[in-house]
Amino acid sequence: MLERLIAEARAVGERAEVELTGLGEDAAARRCVDLLAEAGLLAWTVPAAFGGADAGELAGADEVSVRALCALRAELAAHSGILDVTFVMQGLGSYPLARAGSDELRARVMGVVARGERVAAFAVTEHGAGSSLGEVATKAVQTDGGWRLDGGKAFITNAGVADFFTLLARTGGEPGDGGQDGLTMFLVPADAPGLTVERFEVTAPHPIGDLSLDGVVVADDARLGDLGGGLALALATLARFRTSVAAAATGFARRALSESTAHLRSREQFGRPLATFQALRFELAEMDTRLEAARLLVEAAASAVDEGGPATAEVARAKLYATETASWICDRAVQHHGGLGVRRGTVVERLLREARALRIYEGTSEIQKLILAKELLSSSDA
Ligand SMILES: Cc1cc2nc3c(=O)[nH]c(=O)nc-3n(C[C@H](O)[C@H](O)[C@H](O)COP(=O)(O)OP(=O)(O)OC[C@H]3O[C@@H](n4cnc5c(N)ncnc54)[C@H](O)[C@@H]3O)c2cc1C
Numbered sequence: 001m002l003e004r005l006i007a008e009a010r011a012v013g014e015r016a017e018v019e020l021t022g023l024g025e026d027a028a029a030r031r032c033v034d035l036l037a038e039a040g041l042l043a044w045t046v047p048a049a050f051g052g053a054d055a056g057e058l059a060g061a062d063e064v065s066v067r068a069l070c071a072l073r074a075e076l077a078a079h080s081g082i083l084d085v086t087f088v089m090q091g092l093g094s095y096p097l098a099r100a101g102s103d104e105l106r107a108r109v110m111g112v113v114a115r116g117e118r119v120a121a122f123a124v125t126e127h128g129a130g131s132s133l134g135e136v137a138t139k140a141v142q143t144d145g146g147w148r149l150d151g152g153k154a155f156i157t158n159a160g161v162a163d164f165f166t167l168l169a170r171t172g173g174e175p176g177d178g179g180q181d182g183l184t185m186f187l188v189p190a191d192a193p194g195l196t197v198e199r200f201e202v203t204a205p206h207p208i209g210d211l212s213l214d215g216v217v218v219a220d221d222a223r224l225g226d227l228g229g230g231l232a233l234a235l236a237t238l239a240r241f242r243t244s245v246a247a248a249a250t251g252f253a254r255r256a257l258s259e260s261t262a263h264l265r266s267r268e269q270f271g272r273p274l275a276t277f278q279a280l281r282f283e284l285a286e287m288d289t290r291l292e293a294a295r296l297l298v299e300a301a302a303s304a305v306d307e308g309g310p311a312t313a314e315v316a317r318a319k320l321y322a323t324e325t326a327s328w329i330c331d332r333a334v335q336h337h338g339g340l341g342v343r344r345g346t347v348v349e350r351l352l353r354e355a356r357a358l359r360i361y362e363g364t365s366e367i368q369k370l371i372l373a374k375e376l377l378s379s380s381d382a
Pocket residue numbers: 122123124125129130131132154155156157158202206208357360361362363364365366367370
């Protein structure tokens with residue numbers, strides 16, 4: 001099944017490389033949704049029970065298969081970063097609903113996400129709450145028949161493109177008070193009065209912006225799960241999808257290695273192909289070995305999560321190693337291309353920019369180290 005998915009992702013990726021040329025971020029993101037939906041790939045971001053793809057032996061009907069997500073992202077990222085991000089956001093943005101939405105809400109939203117008819121986004125970060133989500137300050141106050149939200153969110157992928165946000169807000173306690181039950185998730189339509197988006201650019205094409213919520217009112221059934229269960233829900237969502245960030249990193253790295261190999265073979269200096277210089281051959285071998293190590297960590301983490309997890313250490317290791325390694329491999333590929341490596345439009349120049357943000361979002365490398373160290377120190381063997 002995974003081989004078939006990879007072949008389908010490759011076909012979409014090859015089309016995207018041609019069809020996205022010259023498009024702005026928003027038009028590119030919308031074209032990506034259409035391409036992915038036409039190929040049926042968005043269905044893999046939603047559990048079968050709620051209108052997604054049947055993952056067979058890979059995952060239960062009410063789960064998204066992490067192995068399938070990883071296989072797809074590794075291939076999509078090798079072709080286009082925005083294609084990869086568009087794909088995964090349908091899952092990240094809708095998973096809190098799959099886990100905790102009412103039956104009516106799931107029936108209304110999940111199927112249209114799986115078919116690409118609505119675009120999803122996941123909004124937890126704030127200017128004052130990045131690595132430490134316990135600092136979330138956006139407030140949700142119960143009103144007659146619903147909730148009123150005030151505050152702001154930062155660095156939200158798909159802001160300006162999405163039709164809805166699954167959003168973490170404070171329903172009790174105070175920011176940073178250490179309480180685990182002061183936060184709740186809500187489904188917030190992008191066109192809700194009082195919600196505004198301020199866009200900005202990051203290093204690689206990626207629709208992103210900050211949200212401002214000024215008296216945004218949502219219905220009572222927009223609350224996802226139990227009151228106070230929002231932090232656990234947001235963390236469970238990240239735990240399900242984080243390994244796929246590592247998989248995307250291997251996709252960027254694989255493409256960079258293949259670009260380097262081709263360039264070193266064809267480019268001649270000092271009267272011979274660059275590939276004949278031992279220093280550069282050593283580097284190719286090092287790039288290949290690190291990439292394979294990253295792939296094995298991704299495979300181990302994805303299997304462990306699909307098999308019931310939580311696989312906290314496996315996921316942290318894979319995210320940390322694969323994303324750091326991808327940046328290193330893309331950087332070496334740039335070096336092998338000499339001046340061409342930094343010229344806008346060269347594939348390796350784009351890959352280096354695409355790979356960078358993966359070390360930051362869905363838990364920075366430092367946070368993965370903290371998670372891993374905590375696991376090591378709490379294990380009975382330590
Ligand atoms: C391209 C991109 C897309 C994103 N998309 C989304 C999205 O769709 N939805 C969303 O909610 N968020 C999104 N984010 C936000 C992202 O998840 C945060 O940027 C990330 O969690 C880090 O938070 P921060 O930027 O506030 O950095 P900070 O938490 O301020 O960290 C700054 C630095 O300090 C380090 N640091 C922090 N705490 C510790 C510690 N205890 N020990 C050691 N080092 C520490 C960090 O590792 C980092 O290097 C996105 C970010 C980017 C760049």
